[in-house]
Amino acid sequence: MTVIHGWMLGRARVSPLLMRGRIKVAVRPIRYASSQVGATNTLPGLNEDEEGSSTDSKSGQKSRSRAGPTMFKIFETAATTFASIAVLGLAGYSYHLYYKSLVLRKIAKAFEPGDPMLDLASPPVPQGPAGAQPTDDPDDWIQRPEQAKIDAIIHGEAKGRYYLLVGEKGTGKSSMILEAMRKIDGEGVSMFEAHADLEIFRIRLGKSLNYEFHEDYIGSLFSIRGPRDTTALLDIERAFNKLEKVALAHRNKSQKQSGRKGPLVVIVNCAHLIRDDEDGNDLIELMQQRAEQWAAANLVTMVFNSDDYWVYERLKRYATRMEVIPVVDLSKDRAIAALDRYRTKFFPEQEHDPEILKQVYDLVGGRLNFLNRVAKSSDMIKMCHQIKESEKTWFLNRCGILGEQMDDDVMDQQKYASAAMVLAKALVDRDEGMETNYDDERGHILPEIPLYKARQIMTRADFIQSYDHDNIFTIDSRAMVRADSIPMMHAFKEICSEEGFDDYLEATLDRISAIESINRTKELTFKDLWLEQQGEQRGKYSFTMRDHKGRETGTIEMRVQPDKSPAEDDD
Known part of the structure; x- marks a missing residue:
């Protein structure tokens, strides 16, 4: 008998010969190695205890073999996450530091030579009448006596103060500032126009300082934000904080190196355009606080340019280092000299009669704005009368009275108009009572009334500020009220000298009193x-x-x- 041992996969395999009975085969069950597939299956007759112990040992080995790679993967994932967060945080912090330094460099660049206001103010070659010889010579116009003081401020030679320029519209305040900036090409100076809206004021301040208020910060791309969650006043404060850091660096640098030695200069032009309300007063207070601090430390010199008196009233409350620079019309000699020089540039072929120039001054005075318009006209006397008529029309349109037949619905407007007429008549009466209202050297001497007396004459204290803003009356730095200009004073005289004016004004005042009496009477x-x-x-x-x-x-x-x-x- 032949015995055949064979390897079988879980069962005995029998050949056909064996099935025919020719060969007898003894089959023994064979245990498979643990490495073979299906090693957990056993044939009948296997010891159950051996099988259980073998299974436990194998599962323990498997769990121990799998625990190591799992822990390694967890550690690897945690290390990768931590490294990613660390790299991201380091990159964000590095960009934050870079952005802060970039902001300071941009603001410092705003005080380098060249200024947008100078670019905008650079006039083109003037186009005069045929035969004129236009020129861009900066010495064409006469130098005002205040120009030397303005130059010292803009050039950084005047320190420890901040300044308020006050004067009527058209007296040349902004022109003097731009002229002083032109001499140094705007180095160390930044100038911007004020506005009644704080948001626009913020944008203009940022443009002048080359500051974006963090609106270009790339970190905002990773967060969804709605409208800007701050106020314009807070943004202005942040801009001043950055400016203060740049000014400190400039002062330290100027002490070690050559170049501009004085403090930086920030000019707020047309400060009277700020609204006289709660927000406007907060803005003026904020700027004044900075101006006081920076003037004491010689960091920044702030210059406020205003046409209206109320800005001076607001600043005077807390002013300790403020200096007021009044800018008035030119005297007679300077005005005639300026008119003669400017006239020569545009009409070199014409001879200038001194009597004509004197008549021009008598009609429009020494206001640079008026002299500029007259000098470019072919008929100067006609232009002077047009200017006077324009001022008269403006006054009547704003403050014309309606007489006894006025409706009661317009009483508020007529209160405003009648008060202006009463004050204009008071100035005319004072002009007639003056010993002299014209000097051969000084020129016109306009009648003046103290501010408190002007309010007594009008019996109102709130209208005078609106008159100043409308360029009807002006209030100088000495709190004296007078007509806004020589042509406006001529308009007052013409209106008050009309036949029946006193009766008409009296009828208007009586009608206002009657309407008020009716409103106060209860039936x-x-x-x-x-x-x-x-x-x-x-x-x-x-x-x-x-x-x-x-x-x-x-x-x-x-x-x-x-x-x-x-x-x-x-x-």
Whole structure:
């Protein structure tokens, strides 16, 4: 008998010969190695204890073999996450530091030579009449006496103060500032125009300082933000904080190196455009606080340029280092010299009659704005009359009175207009009572009234600021009220000298008083009051008066008094 041992995969395999009975085969079950697939299956007859112990040992080995790679993967994932966060945080912090330094460099660049205001203010070659010889020579116009002071401020030579330029519109305040900036090409100076809206003020301040208020910060790309979650006033404060750091660096640098030695200069032009309300007063207070601090430390010199007196009133409250520079019209000699020089540039072929130039001054005075318009006109006297008529029309359109027939709906506007007319008449009367209102050297001497007396004349204290803003009257730094210009004073005289003006003004004031009296009068009507009927009094009203504690203080009784008969009247 032949015995065949064979390897079988889980069962005995028998050949056909064996099945025919020719060969006898003894089959023994074979245990498989643990590495083979299906090693957990056993053939019948295997010891169950051996099988259980073998399975436990193998599962323990498997769990121990799998625990190591799992822990390694967890550690690897944690290390990768930590490294990613660390790299991201380091990159964000590095960019934050870079952005802060970039902001300071950009603001410092705003004070380098060159300024946008100078680029905008650079006039093109003037186009005069045929035959004129235009020129861009900066010395064409006459130098004002305040120019030397302005130059010292802009060039950084005047330290430890901040300044307020006050004067009527057209006297040349902005021109002097731009002229001083042009001499140094705007180095160390930044200038911007004020505005009534704080948001626009913020944008203009940022443009002048080359500061974006963190609106270009790339970190905002990683967060969804709605509208800007701050106020314009807070942004202005942040801009001043950055400017202060740049000014400190500039002061330290100027002490070690050559170049501009003085403090930086920030100019707020047209400060009177800021609204005289709560927000506007907060803005002025913020700027004044900075101006006081920076002037004390010689960091930044702030210059406020205003046409209106109310800005001076607001700044005066807390001013300790403020200096006021009044800018008025040119005197007679300077105005005629300026007109003659400027006229020569545009009309070199014409001879200038000194009497004509003197007549021009008598009509428009020494206001640079008016002299500029007259000098470019072919007929100067005609242009002077046009300017006077324009001022008169402006005054009548704003403050024309309507007389006795006015409607009660326009009473508020007529209060404003009649108060202006009363003040204009007071100035005309004072001009007639002056010993002299014209000097051969100084020129025109306009009549003036102290501010408190002007309010007494108008019986109103709130209108004078609007008149100043509308360029009808002006208030100088000495709190003296006068006509805004020589042509406006001529307009006052013409209006007040018209026939029937006094009566017309008086009728308007009476009508206003009558309307106010009607509004203050209350009419009380009683109904259902009867005379005595059948021996009884009917239709009687009784009023009980009580104090604030409810206690009765008296009684008022109202009834009809019967008419007396003629016989009773005789008795």
